[in-house]
Amino acid sequence: MTRAPALDERPLGARHSSRTRVYLAAATIAARHAWANPVEIIGRGVFLGLLLVVFSGLWRAVPLGEGAPDARGLLWYLAITEWVILSLPLVHLDLERDVRTGDLAYLLPRPVSYVGVRVAEHLGTLAVRMATLAPVAAVLATLLAGGLPGDPRGLLLAVPLGVMAGVLGVITYASIGLTAVWLQDVTPVYFVWQKSAFVLGGLILPLHLYPAWLAAIARWTPFAALLHGPGRTAFGFDPAGAATTAGLLASWTALFAYALHRIHRAALRILDVNGG
Amino acid sequence: MEPAVEVEGLSKTYRVRIRTAGFSGALRRVFAPRTEDVAAVAGVTFRIEAGERVAFVGPNGAGKSTTLKILSGILHPTAGTARVLGLVPWEDRRALGYRIGTVFGQRSQLWWHLPALDTYALLRHVYDQDPVVHRERRDRLIETFRIGAIVTKPVRSLSLGERMRCELVASLLHAPSLLFLDEPTIGLDVTAKAVIRDFVRERSVKDGCTLLFTSHDTGDMERVCDRVLVVHRGRLLIDEPVAALRRRYIRRKVVTLATVETDVTVELPGVTVRERAPHRLVLEVDTSVAPVEAVVAAALAASRLEDLTVEDPPMEEIVAAIYASAEKGAPS
Numbered sequence: 250m251t252r253a254p255a256l257d258e259r260p261l262g263a264r265h266s267s268r269t270r271v272y273l274a275a276a277t278i279a280a281r282h283a284w285a286n287p288v289e290i291i292g293r294g295v296f297l298g299l300l301l302v303v304f305s306g307l308w309r310a311v312p313l314g315e316g317a318p319d320a321r322g323l324l325w326y327l328a329i330t331e332w333v334i335l336s337l338p339l340v341h342l343d344l345e346r347d348v349r350t351g352d353l354a355y356l357l358p359r360p361v362s363y364v365g366v367r368v369a370e371h372l373g374t375l376a377v378r379m380a381t382l383a384p385v386a387a388v389l390a391t392l393l394a395g396g397l398p399g400d401p402r403g404l405l406l407a408v409p410l411g412v413m414a415g416v417l418g419v420i421t422y423a424s425i426g427l428t429a430v431w432l433q434d435v436t437p438v439y440f441v442w443q444k445s446a447f448v449l450g451g452l453i454l455p456l457h458l459y460p461a462w463l464a465a466i467a468r469w470t471p472f473a474a475l476l477h478g479p480g481r482t483a484f485g486f487d488p489a490g491a492a493t494t495a496g497l498l499a500s501w502t503a504l505f506a507y508a509l510h511r512i513h514r515a516a517l518r519i520l521d522v523n524g525g
Numbered sequence: 526m527e528p529a530v531e532v533e534g535l536s537k538t539y540r541v542r543i544r545t546a547g548f549s550g551a552l553r554r555v556f557a558p559r560t561e562d563v564a565a566v567a568g569v570t571f572r573i574e575a576g577e578r579v580a581f582v583g584p585n586g587a588g589k590s591t592t593l594k595i596l597s598g599i600l601h602p603t604a605g606t607a608r609v610l611g612l613v614p615w616e617d618r619r620a621l622g623y624r625i626g627t628v629f630g631q632r633s634q635l636w637w638h639l640p641a642l643d644t645y646a647l648l649r650h651v652y653d654q655d656p657v658v659h660r661e662r663r664d665r666l667i668e669t670f671r672i673g674a675i676v677t678k679p680v681r682s683l684s685l686g687e688r689m690r691c692e693l694v695a696s697l698l699h700a701p702s703l704l705f706l707d708e709p710t711i712g713l714d715v716t717a718k719a720v721i722r723d724f725v726r727e728r729s730v731k732d733g734c735t736l737l738f739t740s741h742d743t744g745d746m747e748r749v750c751d752r753v754l755v756v757h758r759g760r761l762l763i764d765e766p767v768a769a770l771r772r773r774y775i776r777r778k779v780v781t782l783a784t785v786e787t788d789v790t791v792e793l794p795g796v797t798v799r800e801r802a803p804h805r806l807v808l809e810v811d812t813s814v815a816p817v818e819a820v821v822a823a824a825l826a827a828s829r830l831e832d833l834t835v836e837d838p839p840m841e842e843i844v845a846a847i848y849a850s851a852e853k854g855a856p857s
Contacts (some may be wrong), residue, residue, distance in 0.1 A: 267653050274650035278636060285638035285679065354590075355632050358597040360622035361651050491607055520599065 271361050272369035279373030282482065283338075293335050293378065294385040299332055305393040309320040321394040322484035327403070328390035330452050330480040333411050333518040336378035337418040340371045344426025345435045353520065364513040375415045383408070411489060412481035413498040415498070417475055421503045427509070450476030452522050471501040490503070527611050529703050529735040530573040530596060535605035536759075537566040537591050563744040565591040567759035568605065575702070578729055578736040579765065580746035583756040584844050589739045592756070593705050596737070610702055623652060626701035633688065634695055635680045642676050645688060645698055652699035658751035659698065666694045670724050686717025690724065697728060703735045710745055722748045743775055743837040757848050774843050778817055780808045782824050783832035793825050803829075 262467050283290070304327050308320040319325070344367060347353045355365050392395060398404060425442060446452070452471030456464045467473045478494030481487075529628060544550065553559075562738045566588040573579050581589050591642055594600040596609050598618030612621045617720060635644045649659040667673050670690045683691065696704060706725065710718040726749045729736050738750055744768060746753055755763040755771050763770065779799065782789065787803045795814025800807035810820050817835055824830060 271650045271653075274647050278639065278647045281643060282636050306588050351629075352631070354594060354597070354599060355627060355629055355634055357599050358622050358625060358627055359619065359651055360619045360653075367650075404774050 268361070268365070271480055272365060274368040276373030276376070278421050279370035280377045281373075283374045283377040284372055285319070290378070292382050293382060297331055297335050297382055297385055298389050298415045301389045301393055303326060317467060318484050321396065322398055323453050324394040325390050325398045325455075325483045326455055326480040327453055328386040329407050329483045330450070330476045332379070332382050332386045333414045333418065333476060334446075334452065336375055336382055336415055338371045338374040338378065338421065340367065340419055341426030341429075341499055342355045342424040343367065343371070344423060345429040345433075348429040349433060352378050357517075357520070362513075364423060364427065364509065366508075368419060371419045372416065375419055379412060398484040403482050403484060403486040406486070406488070406491040407479050407483040409483055410498065413495060413502070414475045416470065417498055417505065420502055420509055421471070424505055424509045424512055427512045430519050436442055445470070446472045446475060449473065451480065455481055471505070474498045474501055493521050526575055528572050528608075529575045529610060530571070530579065530609045530737065531606075532572070532592075532596075533570045533606050535566055535569045535592065535607055535806075536564065537588075537595060537600065538603045539563045539565055543850065564759050566595070569756065569759070569761045570605075571754055571761060571764055572674045573735060573737065575735055576733045577752060578726065578750045580750035580753040581737055581739045581742075581756070582743075582746055582753060582844070584741075586758075587756045587844075588759040589756060591709065591735070593707060593739065597621070597705055598628060612632035613753075623699065624702050626699070626705045628692055628696045628704065628709045629704075630689070630711035630771065632736065633680075635688065635691055637681050638679055639684045640677045640679060641668065642696065643674070644680075644695055648695060662700060663698060666697055666728075669728065672695050680849045681804070684717075687711050689717070689721055693724065694720070697732075697734075700732065701734060704729070705736045706736060706740075708740055709738075710740065710742055718742070718744065719748075725749055735769075740820060744842060747771060747775070747837075755844060755847055757844055762844075762847055774846055775837065776811055777838050778810045779836045779838060780813055780817065780820055780824075781812055781832075781834045781836070782808070782828070783827040784824075784828060784833060785795050785844045789824070789828040791820065791827055793820060793823055796820055800835070805857065827835060 266387075305320070305324050306322050322346065347356065347367075353363070356366075359366075404443065420440070422439075425435050425438050428438055432438065449467040449470050451459070451467065456467050456473060456477045459467065467477070474494055474497035482491045482494065536598055539562070539809060540560050542554065545553060567588065569588070569592065579591070581782035583589050583615075593601065595602050596607060596614055598609075598621050601615045609621060610624050612624075614621055635641050636647075645659075646853075647664055649656065653660075664708060667676055672687070672690050672692060672694060675687050676694075680691065688706065693709070706835055709725070710721050722745060725736065725738075728734060729749075736749065737743060741744060751769055753763065753765065753767050782791075782805070784804055784806065788801075789804065789806050791808060793815045795811035798806065799809045799810050808820065810817060821833065821835075824833070
């Protein structure tokens with residue numbers, strides 16, 4: 250059988266379409282894999298439901314002060330932020346495992362980008378989780394909040410922003426995972442990142458309820474775009490604010506994708522010297 | 526004809542940190558770290574012709590995996606040269622990726638919750654295969670490895686032997702000219718090992734695919750390969766046909782008998798008792814003096830057998846014997 254010429258020997262257009270097909274195939278098989286494991290999907294759905302039940306009770310009991318959205322708005326905010334967080338696949342753990350167990354030895358000799366395929370796979374998993382958790386979040390938030398947010402058009406904007414936030418989450422987790430080449434154990438980095446996202450992203454409360462100085466700091470971090478941006482859009486129809494959030498998400502995604510690319514290259518150099 | 530693998534003076538040295546225990550040791554590691562160089566591969570030279578089936582054996586830490594990683598383009602050597610299928614692996618890794626296959630016995634490239642067929646479909650895209658060519662080759666391999674009945678089941682429901690057959694098909698789908706096999710029979714039972722060995726050898730003979738096979742199991746080496754490279758502490762100790770190695774070093778078999786009788790005696794020239802326990806007798810057989818068949822016949826005559834196993838001596842013993850004879854300058 251004659252072999253196909255290596256990708257790098259082909260014209261640029263052919264190279265790109267071929268790589269796109271590989272990444273699409275990787276995302277598709279990962280999506281099917283996620284779908285074939287319903288226990289995990291159900292578990293995440295149950296956890297999301299539990300969170301919404303607990304916080305809906307909490308916000309009815311606790312006065313949140315002036316300027317705060319009503320309990321219905323807050324519950325929809327939480328439904329969106331938790332939908333994003335609970336949909337994120339733990340890319341960093343897979344990449345860390347590849348490095349620690351030596352599975353890289355299987356994956357690196359393939360004629361495709363290791364990190365490109367891994368990110369594509371997790372985007373496939375993200376797609377299944379978002380698609381399955383969205384109806385759970387929507388139904389439970391409607392039941393617990395007693396209806397849709399004041400202006401439901403905000404929800405239509407929050408969903409694509411949530412998907413963009415999911416993509417940013419996968420890219421950042423992948424960047425954390427690849428640091429395993431140096432650290433072996435990425436748990437401390439992930440821990441700091443996750444807790445920062447919860448606090449500075451406004452996982453359970455919108456940033457405008459924070460002290461002004463803390464909200465100002467948070468807005469300079471990617472976490473505000475990741476969680477507060479899509480969540481805030483859910484309970485107030487604000488096309489200009491949504492456009493700003495989309496721009497921020499796209500910018501942070503581009504920045505972290507570039508960082509991931511550089512980390513990948515540096516990691517390959519280390520592996521070249523120290524082994525997989 | 527271009528050799529499949531050509532290696533000259535290949536060396537790989539790792540710089541590792543010296544770790545000392547305790548709090549002061551931890552401080553020293555931060556402020557005044559000390560390192561030492563460890564030679565994983567030390568000046569190895571060999572050549573493998575296209576279509577050869579070569580066993581690459583040695584105890585743990587001998588440098589086998591490091592050499593395989595260099596040859597598959599994952600690692601840069603510290604010194605020396607290597608060409609694999611005419612390419613320098615660490616410079617042309619992506620181009621080489623289309624032409625080599627890898628099988629690692631303790632790793633899996635199959636998706637756990639999905640049938641192996643789904644992984645094969647993904648690999649078609651990874652290796653950019655024409656769909657018709659892919660389907661024809663896939664179906665032929667499925668038939669050869671007799672996995673037609675299991676290839677549609679989720680991988681999680683397969684036995685280790687079945688899964689390994691599916692892994693081998695995955696590694697052969699893109700028709701590699703060179704296949705690296707790293708302990709592909711590890712953990713398998715006797716029957717599954719025999720099946721894998723037969724399939725691998727058969728495919729290599731039919732496709733002309735070169736094999737570089739690492740294993741701790743002398744059976745793998747004897748039944749699949751024609752030539753053996755023995756490495757120890759990063760150095761190449763022996764490069765010769767498997768038949769020659771067998772004559773010189775693999776003359777012994779270990780026969781274990783489980784008997785109905787409490788105490789059994791088997792006395793034959795070339796047979797020594799390695800271990801004796803109630804209902805159990807472990808014999809070491811010098812096959813150049815007593816064939817295994819004669820030992821089994823004698824055991825059957827002397828007792829009622831409940832179980833019987835015949836094993837090769839462990840690779841570590843063989844390498845130790847080779848190493849000892851190499852140090853003496855003559856084979857034992």
